[in-house]
Amino acid sequence: MSLLAISLGLAGFAEDARDFLVALRFARPELLWLFLLLPLFAILNRWASRQRRAAIAKIGRPNAVAGQFTQPAARRRWLPLAYSIAWILLILGVAGPLWGKSAETGIAVGRDVMIVIDLSRTMLADDMDDRTAPMRWQAARNATTIMIDAMSKRGGHRVGVIVFAARTKLLCPLTTDYDHARAIVKEIDGGYPPVEIRPAVGVEVLSGTRIGAGLLAAVKAHDNRFPGYQDIVVLSDGDDPGEDREWVRGTDAAREARIPVHTVGIGDPDNGTFMTLNDEPFETRLQEAPLKQIAAETRGQHIASRKTAPQLGEFFRTNIEPLPGREVSDETVPLPKERYLWCLLPALPLFGLGWLRGKT
Numbered sequence: 001m002s003l004l005a006i007s008l009g010l011a012g013f014a015e016d017a018r019d020f021l022v023a024l025r026f027a028r029p030e031l032l033w034l035f036l037l038l039p040l041f042a043i044l045n046r047w048a049s050r051q052r053r054a055a056i057a058k059i060g061r062p063n064a065v066a067g068q069f070t071q072p073a074a075r076r077r078w079l080p081l082a083y084s085i086a087w088i089l090l091i092l093g094v095a096g097p098l099w100g101k102s103a104e105t106g107i108a109v110g111r112d113v114m115i116v117i118d119l120s121r122t123m124l125a126d127d128m129d130d131r132t133a134p135m136r137w138q139a140a141r142n143a144t145t146i147m148i149d150a151m152s153k154r155g156g157h158r159v160g161v162i163v164f165a166a167r168t169k170l171l172c173p174l175t176t177d178y179d180h181a182r183a184i185v186k187e188i189d190g191g192y193p194p195v196e197i198r199p200a201v202g203v204e205v206l207s208g209t210r211i212g213a214g215l216l217a218a219v220k221a222h223d224n225r226f227p228g229y230q231d232i233v234v235l236s237d238g239d240d241p242g243e244d245r246e247w248v249r250g251t252d253a254a255r256e257a258r259i260p261v262h263t264v265g266i267g268d269p270d271n272g273t274f275m276t277l278n279d280e281p282f283e284t285r286l287q288e289a290p291l292k293q294i295a296a297e298t299r300g301q302h303i304a305s306r307k308t309a310p311q312l313g314e315f316f317r318t319n320i321e322p323l324p325g326r327e328v329s330d331e332t333v334p335l336p337k338e339r340y341l342w343c344l345l346p347a348l349p350l351f352g353l354g355w356l357r358g359k360t
Contacts, residue, residue, distance in 0.1 A: 024097060025099070027097075027338055031091065032095050089350070093343030093347060097339045097340065099337070108155070108156045108327075109326070110151075110325040111321070111325055112230045113151070113230075114230075114232050114233070115159065115162070116214045116217075116235070118136075118137075118164060118209065119163045119190050119194075120165040120166075121208055122237055123136040123140070124275065125268075125284050126273070127271070127285075127307060136190075136266045136267050140235035140264070140310070143235060149178075149313060152178040157321070157325070158175055159178070160172050160173050162217050163193065163194065164214035166199040166210060168216075171185075176331060207242030209236075209239060209241070209242070210240075211290070212246040212248065212249045212250035213246070215250025215253060215254055218234075219232070219259060228258060228324070228326075229326035230257075230259045231262065232254060232298075233264065234261060234291070235310065237285075238288060238289070238291045239267070240287070241282075245290075255297060260295075260298050260300035261295060262295060263292070263295045264303045268285055268307050269287075269306060271285065272285040273285065301319060
């Protein structure tokens with residue numbers, strides 16, 4: 001087996017282990033504090049061992065005393081390890097580890113996230129470092145899929161998708177059906193955007209990048225029953241040739257609704273890419289200033305992805321998922337299955353074996 005195959009196998013195993021740890025939950029997480037008692041037990045055990053040696057030393061030299069036994073006890077160095085593993089498994093078991101899905105359903109608890117994707121003409125620029133997805137819209141689509149994957153690990157969060165250019169279109173209303181949302185996102189093609197987002201026939205438009213319209217559509221698509229548990233994520237190059245600050249009205253609407261807008265800047269801010277529109281050449285580059293201002297004014301965060309693939313999965317896990325979640329009574333999700341027996345069953349034999357062997 002080649003070193004490359006081994007390294008790929010280890011990398012895949014590490015990724016699977018990471019996904020498992022991210023999905024792992026506990027029914028009684030407050031009991032995990034019992035792990036703090038294990039160092040105390042270790043100190044007490046060490047103290048008791050010293051007390052025993054001191055008591056034996058009062059009788060005589062330890063080697064001489066040990067020689068009086070007809071069947072000296074063998075040194076079993078594995079016993080402390082067995083007890084340690086047993087205690088760890090016992091605490092994990094009573095905390096109630098949860099993973100996988102059971103047949104039961106529960107209330108969907110989590111955040112509502114509307115993802116807004118820019119499909120204007122400038123998003124066709126191929127200035128991304130990822131050669132498998134060199135165009136800006138491809139990077140945005142891939143990042144959206146990764147974010148939906150991250151949301152599905154725990155479940156309960158609702159996701160919706162909007163695309164915009166000169167106009168907007170709601171592709172996916174808020175849902176916990178991640179497979180459906182994922183399938184819709186995979187169908188996005190920046191080279192052939194939906195007709196609904198193109199300029200209306202016979203209507204002259206100032207710009208084909210209406211970020212403000214996209215924000216307004218995202219605010220409207222949110223469920224007004226759950227203010228404070230909502231987020232908007234905008235993926236765009238911020239390149240609006242109209243320069244009319246049209247995005248301000250969308251920012252005002254999001255701020256009034258108390259919805260933070262997290263902006264993701266995609267593209268090269270330093271070196272422009274030349275394109276043509278109606279046989280007229282023009283230059284496009286990432287414009288971060290409006291995106292940063294949108295995030296700042298709505299108390300969101302700006303992700304300066306630039307030429308690299310946006311890491312929206314990690315961003316969701318660290319910045320959105322830990323926030324308070326809403327409860328939805330009219331939508332249910334499969335509950336994770338409790339796996340306490342996986343820990344308790346091996347723990348009990350380890351305790352018993354350690355006690356019996358310690359007595360002989």
